[in-house]
Amino acid sequence: MAHSDTVDRILDAAEALFAERGFSETSLRMITSKANVNLAAVNYHFGSKNALIQAVFSRFLSPFSKSLEVELKRISDKHGDQPLSLEALLGVVTTCIVKVPSQSKTGVSAFMRLLGLAYTQSQGHLRKYLEEEYSSAFKLFMKHMRDATPQLSAVDRFWRIQFMLGTTAFTMSSSEALSDILENELQVRTSTEEIVQRLVPFLAAGLQAPLPK
Amino acid sequence: MAHSDTVDRILDAAEALFAERGFSETSLRMITSKANVNLAAVNYHFGSKNALIQAVFSRFLSPFSKSLEVELKRISDKHGDQPLSLEALLGVVTTCIVKVPSQSKTGVSAFMRLLGLAYTQSQGHLRKYLEEEYSSAFKLFMKHMRDATPQLSAVDRFWRIQFMLGTTAFTMSSSEALSDILENELQVRTSTEEIVQRLVPFLAAGLQAPLPK
DNA sequence: AAACATTCCAAACATATGTTTTAAACATAC
DNA sequence: GTATGTTTAAAACATATGTTTGGAATGTTT
Numbered sequence: 001m002a003h004s005d006t007v008d009r010i011l012d013a014a015e016a017l018f019a020e021r022g023f024s025e026t027s028l029r030m031i032t033s034k035a036n037v038n039l040a041a042v043n044y045h046f047g048s049k050n051a052l053i054q055a056v057f058s059r060f061l062s063p064f065s066k067s068l069e070v071e072l073k074r075i076s077d078k079h080g081d082q083p084l085s086l087e088a089l090l091g092v093v094t095t096c097i098v099k100v101p102s103q104s105k106t107g108v109s110a111f112m113r114l115l116g117l118a119y120t121q122s123q124g125h126l127r128k129y130l131e132e133e134y135s136s137a138f139k140l141f142m143k144h145m146r147d148a149t150p151q152l153s154a155v156d157r158f159w160r161i162q163f164m165l166g167t168t169a170f171t172m173s174s175s176e177a178l179s180d181i182l183e184n185e186l187q188v189r190t191s192t193e194e195i196v197q198r199l200v201p202f203l204a205a206g207l208q209a210p211l212p213k
Numbered sequence: 214m215a216h217s218d219t220v221d222r223i224l225d226a227a228e229a230l231f232a233e234r235g236f237s238e239t240s241l242r243m244i245t246s247k248a249n250v251n252l253a254a255v256n257y258h259f260g261s262k263n264a265l266i267q268a269v270f271s272r273f274l275s276p277f278s279k280s281l282e283v284e285l286k287r288i289s290d291k292h293g294d295q296p297l298s299l300e301a302l303l304g305v306v307t308t309c310i311v312k313v314p315s316q317s318k319t320g321v322s323a324f325m326r327l328l329g330l331a332y333t334q335s336q337g338h339l340r341k342y343l344e345e346e347y348s349s350a351f352k353l354f355m356k357h358m359r360d361a362t363p364q365l366s367a368v369d370r371f372w373r374i375q376f377m378l379g380t381t382a383f384t385m386s387s388s389e390a391l392s393d394i395l396e397n398e399l400q401v402r403t404s405t406e407e408i409v410q411r412l413v414p415f416l417a418a419g420l421q422a423p424l425p426k
Numbered sequence: 427a428a429a430c431a432t433t434c435c436a437a438a439c440a441t442a443t444g445t446t447t448t449a450a451a452c453a454t455a456c
Numbered sequence: 457g458t459a460t461g462t463t464t465a466a467a468a469c470a471t472a473t474g475t476t477t478g479g480a481a482t483g484t485t486t
Contacts (some may be wrong), residue, residue, distance in 0.1 A: 004433075005306030024237040027473060038435050043475060045433090072256050118384075120333045121235060158395050159403070167376050167419075173333050174379075182371050190372070196373045202419040206380075209418030212410055219463080240443060251465055254446060258463095428459070433458075434481070439474105449470100 007045050009035040015056050016177070019110040022121055054129050057118065060111055061130070064100045065137035071096055072140055083147035086207060090200050098193060109175060109192040116173020119165070149207060156211060164203045171199060193203055220250040220258050228269050232323040232386075235330060236266055267342050270331065273324055274343070277313045278350035284309055285353055294414070296360035299417055307409050321405050325385025332382055362420060369424060377416045384412060 013035035017026040028049055032039045043097075046052040049066060071092050084092075098108055118126055142161075149157055171178070179190050190198075226248035228241045240263055240413050245252045259265040284305050289297060296303075311321060331339055355374075362370055384391070385408070404413075 006433080022237075024235075028475090038473095040435070041433085042477080045329050049474065076337075081244055104385075109293055116333070120329070131474080144311050156411070157393070158399070159391075160415060162387075162391050163380050163384055163412065163415050166381040166387075170329070170333070170379030170383040171376055178372075181366070186371070188368050190368075195372065196368070197425060199376065201422045201425050202223070202373055202376050205422030206415040206419035209414045212414050241445090242443080251463095251468085252444095253446080254464070262444065430483105430485070432481105432483070435479090437477085439476070441475100442473075443471080445471100446467105446470105448467085449465085451462105451464070454460085456457100456459080 006035075006037050008038055008047065010042060010052070011056055011059055014052055015059075015114070015186060016112060018056060018117070019113045024121075040100070042213075050125050053126060057114065057126070057130065058133065060100065060114070061134060064096055064111075065134045067100055068093065069137050069140055070094045072144060083150075084144055085152075086148040086199075086204055088102070089144050089148050090204060091143075094196050094200060096176055098175070098196065108196075112172030112175065112192060112196075116169040120173055121144035151208075152211075160207050165206060165207075167203060168199065171195065214378065219250050219254055222250055223255060223265070224269055224272055225260065227265055228272075228323060228327070231269060231330065232264070232326045241265075247250060263338050266339060268328065270339070270343065273313065273327070273339070277309060277324075278347045280313055281306065281309045282350050282353055283355060285405040289357065296363075297357055299420060300413070301352075302357050302361050303413050303416060307413060311406065312410065321384060322388050325382055325388070329382035329386035359406075364421075366426075372422050373422075377420060379413060380416060380419075384408065 014031045017034060028042050029039060031040060032054075035152070038172060042049065042052055046055055048097070075088070075092060083156060091181055101112070119129060146157065147159060149160075152160065157211075172192075175195055179195075183189050222309060223244060227239070227244045228249060230243055233239075242252060243254050244265075245255060255262070255265055260269055288301070310324070313324070332344060358374060359370065362373075365373065384403075388405060388408055392408075396402050
């Protein structure tokens with residue numbers, strides 16, 4: 001078989017464990033024993049642990065960036081030269097985020113947590129890999145972002161976009177822990193979808209906040 | 214000497230390396246060789262690596278939480294039963310953040326990055342320690358936060374505060390890298406103080422964003 | 427059926443890590 | 457000056473990690 005069952009079992013186990021514990025804190029032995037495969041299988045199929053990490057990312061990031069590019073082009077075609085509103089733009093992104101993982105086995109929560117880790121737990125090789133692989137989708141998103149916030153100067157826009165990405169990455173990377181805390185305090189459970197829904201207005205308002213002098 | 218030079222040198226080196234690379238990715242040997250002390254000194258003075266991590270945190274978190282409590286009480290006394298405005302409250306926090314590290318050798322950026330790591334790289338022992346040690350300052354801040362955002366439900370407020378903390382920790386933790394990128398792109402240099410000034414309106418607007426249904 | 431390629435497995439390997447041990451150097455008090 | 461407790465130094469220890477290896481099992485092709 002070109003894609004042995006083993007490969008998928010490893011990817012599933014790795015994805016879950018990485019999301020749960022981070023990269024350095026997850027050993028190959030944890031992964032292979034959760035996947036019920038031999039330890040050597042990882043190096044046989046992927047070559048190295050770093051390559052496995054990248055494979056885990058591309059499995060969910062590729063469909064996502066694909067879907068994002070398609071969706072953005074579709075909507076902006078429909079709108080002609082009218083630029084997308086900020087809300088619409090963020091809406092597209094969140095739609096793609098929520099849609100994609102359900103196609104694979106990954107939950108949205110693991111998906112987002114991995115994204116957060118990629119940002120935070122700065123593994124040099126990962127950052128490099130992601131930049132090379134997904135720069136086109138990212139640039140397209142940034143172009144729409146420019147059009148959606150014409151009132152901002154380039155510098156202002158730069159910082160606010162960083163704030164936005166930071167909020168998202170950070171919240172998602174600790175979303176589970178935060179949900180636990182909240183449940184403990186107020187006996188309310190918040191799903192990842194709901195967190196995203198809460199996040200969007202916060203971000204939109206922040207991006208459009210009146211400028212300081 | 215009660216507080217040998219060695220102890221401080223270890224703390225300085227550990228602080229810098231933790232901020233730069235994270236906890237698991239920083240070995241005791243890196244720390245001791247950067248600090249120019251013997252490997253065994255860490256276990257002698259602190260007992261374990263985990264204890265060292267906690268010591269690094271308390272060195273900068275204790276003065277900060279102290280200063281925050283004092284400052285909050287001072288200002289709220291001055292205002293009588295009038296609740297602090299959101300802007301004023303955030304102002305107090307940022308003032309304390311910017312003020313405290315300059316007393317020690319820590320830069321604001323390392324200070325914030327460590328906070329971010331504490332959140333993200335959730336080492337069980339650290340979370341527990343921080344909760345026990347600094348719950349009083351945190352609870353005081355949350356009380357004022359409640360008063361400053363009466364329009365929010367408890368759940369809404371919880372999440373928006375998390376968004377706010379996330380944005381701050383994340384931005385500050387990568388502020389240096391981001392400044393570099395911006396300078397490269399637009400030939401503009403942004404100081405940490407300016408970043409904070411840009412952050413506050415973003416956060417205030419996000420916190421007060423209209424609620425989704 | 428034989429030849430070949432691929433996949434799997436148990437064990438070994440080299441290295442890095444946190445921690446402990448042993449002894450020497452040092453300071454301080456009696 | 458000796459004794460006592462403290463700090464440093466170098467080495468050893470036990471363990472965990474990523475990776476490699478040689479061969480067995482399995483599948484595919486001729």
